[in-house]
Amino acid sequence: MLLKERLRELRKEKKETQVQVAEAIGIVEQHYQKFEGGVNLPNLENAWKLADHFGVTIDYLVGRSDKRG
Template structure:
């Protein structure tokens, strides 16, 4: 699975892969592989990315076109 929305969100904010990698405590190569789909993104990391961009995980996974995250309980 390619995570093209993750790349687009990062680029829309003019952020580097290195910046995102540091945020997630992984190296840049690992983050790059997340974006291209060479590595599956661990759930914890996927949640961090969604929280950082203020979108739902379903949006990142291309399961919905609605960006808004779900309300917390």
């Protein structure tokens, strides 16, 4: 599974909007939309923030592992 698919899946599981996720990690909504749309990849700092926000590992987030924790 690709990063964009994992992000969308995790966000929907938490019942959050793209705006809420963006605010939670300190970026603008359009920046987050580009991650979820597959246009851009997050830098390492934002990947850490996203993984922490969703309670998963970076490996899970980027599709290197199917283990969330």
